[in-house]
Amino acid sequence: MTSRDHFLRAKEDLRRLLAIPSVSARGEKLSECADAARELLAEAGFRTELHPGEVGPFVVGECGSGSLTIMIYNHYDVQPEDPVSLWRSPPFELSERDGRWYGRGVADDKGEFVSRLAGWRMFRQRHPGPLPFRLIWLVDGEEEIGSPSLEGFLKKRFDGENVEVCWWEYGEIDSNGRPIILCGFKGVLGIELRCKAAKADLHSSLGAVFDNALWRLAAATASLRDRSGRVAIEGFYDSVRVSTDEENDLVKEPPFSFESLMQATGAQRPLTGVHEKNFYHAMNFEPCMNVNGFSGGYAGEGVKTVLPAEGFVKIDFRLVPDQDPQQVVGFLRAHLDRQGFEDIEIIVHDANVKPVRSSAEHWFVQSARELLQAHFGQQAIVQPSSPASGTAHPFVEQLGAEIIGVGLTHHGAMLHSPNENIIPEQFEMMIECSASIFERLMQIAETGSGRRHSKFERSSGA
CATH class of the missing domain: 3.30.70.360 (Alpha-Beta Plaits)
Structure with a gap:
């Protein structure tokens, strides 16, 4: 298959998942969507499992072995489509217009899942042999309702595991097309x-x-x-926790201006003392x-x-x-x-x-930054912490993982709103970048080098 073939296959996979209205707030179609996600992982060569949750099942895929363990976290559940009257196309169909793809879950989080999986297939086509690292893929069915089963499930299924990195469910792309790597969440x-x-x-x-x-x-x-x-x-x-000098350096030059933030949000009353020089620090660390x-x-x-x-x-x-x-x-x-x-x-x-913040100096961050820049043709931004929140702390507390977000959610994606969308060109670039990330993981696992700031580098012999 060519790169274009992988893109077209991924588009059809995404179309299939979007057609399943897996709204966790209503407990709707979750088992059906879990089965579809499991089938896609199995077709891609993963050993798969389904585990019950309070509302929706967990899907687990595993492949490979070795001292380096990476986990990918995605979710197949979506927000309710309301208000339907504000959608310009059916929310549970993949619609194309104005250079974008629309549908509930197209960005959050089915598009992220499918783009990574397409990158995996591309990688395995190039490297079909034994995998020198262990990859665990966890797909949640309850993320949009706060993942009530997640902490207990991780403890039961992965107790005692050491996971180097949890590749988080999403990453961002700013309005100028620059990818943003997220290293934490409030x-x-x-x-x-x-x-x-x-x-x-x-x-x-x-x-x-x-x-x-x-x-x-x-x-x-x-x-x-x-x-x-x-x-x-x-x-x-x-x-x-006081931000480090290295973290402070990352926010000295914000990727957008305070004025543009005010214009985009329509906000008119900045807090006293918040201005152009410190707003981004506040968003990340306060x-x-x-x-x-x-x-x-x-x-x-x-x-x-x-x-x-x-x-x-x-x-x-x-x-x-x-x-x-x-x-x-x-x-x-x-x-x-x-x-x-x-x-x-x-x-x-x-x-x-609970809040989490991983090291921006971690080798996975530096590798992702290099590869994103190569595929997107833009300087990748490392953001120490998203101002938003996510249920990431169980991965840190129970598995020892660094939480790092790399993905395709652009700043006009309308998450949780009518007309949720992604940009197809960015979807295609993320497929190719994901394949490169898997290749880099293989190289690091084979050579045992390049794991800077790894918690497990001594025990792994790296």
């Missing part, structure tokens, strides 16, 4: 503050006598952050607290003069290494009590996604 803590101030809403004439739930929540929430945006909870910053929404009282048409009896506010914290979500909950409780808000209840919705 953690996330999602909570709700809830207040009950009376048995029922009261007449607002009693506002001269009684407090109400929304005033309590507003005051409590305001106490959590100062005017500059810095979190005011005692202990919150105590364990924050934790933050965000108010997602308030609810309570009357918000309908006209006026209803009441003192709200109940209300709640949704808040999330984006955390950095070595902050622990559960510890932050404890700091928050102590802060509210000190401020006189003992009556406000904390409900924890999500405290399972």
Whole structure:
């Protein structure tokens, strides 16, 4: 098969997977899509397994052997297609227009899975012999709902394994076509503050006598952050990992300007002290607290003069290494009590996604950077940490893996939104780059050299 043949085969594989509406939020078609992913891996020469999860099965493929173990993590589940009315083409079909391919999951994450698998087939066509490294491919069916089964599954299936690198589910391509290698992800803590101030809403004439739930929540929430945006909870910053000189060098020259970020997002109110010279450092290395929404009282048409009896506010914290979500909950409780808000209840919705950050000096990062530049014809950017979050910490804590993201998600991909898309030329380049990455892994495994900053280089004899 030629390179073009591999591309066309991958396009049809992607079309097949997109036609399966594997929406984990609805528990829909997950087994069907898992079977399809397993079949594709088996056809590519992997020993395959299916393992049940709480909602959707895990697909595992294994190939090769040796002291070097690499894991690839992808997922076959997708976000709901809503609102369907905003799609310009059927969400569960591969549609082509304006130089892009559209469909739910085309980028997140079926396109990433298929492009890597096509690169694997291309690599094995060139090198059909015994594989000198061990490759484990894990395809999750619950990523879009927080991977509730992942931690337990890894412990059960891979207990005692040493994995050098987990090639994460996605990487990015910026608006100028430059590939971005992701070396980490922030953690996330999602909570709700809830207040009950009376048995029922009261007449607002009693506002001269009684407090109400929304005033309590507003005051409590305001106490959590100062005017500059810095979190005011005692202990919150105590364990924050300080970025290294090497990491700071990587963010000195942002790949985009602060002005372009403001224009792209429509945001108009930068935090006090955030500007062109430090915004990218903050995105990579600084934790933050965000108010997602308030609810309570009357918000309908006209006026209803009441003192709200109940209300709640949704808040999330984006955390950095070595902050622990559960510890932050404890700091928050102590802060509210000190401020006189003992009556406000904390409900924890999500405290399972811990922050991770891998070494930007790791040999896999340096190899990927070199190969991406060769295939994309653009300087590859190494980003120490994504501002977003992912359930990556179990791979670090249980398997010892470095988490490194290399992939094809461009900045206009509309992830989780109508008209999700990828750029076919970038899809094709990622197929070829993936093949080159597998070749580099083979060379490193055969020679035992080039594993700079490896955790396992001594034990492996490298």
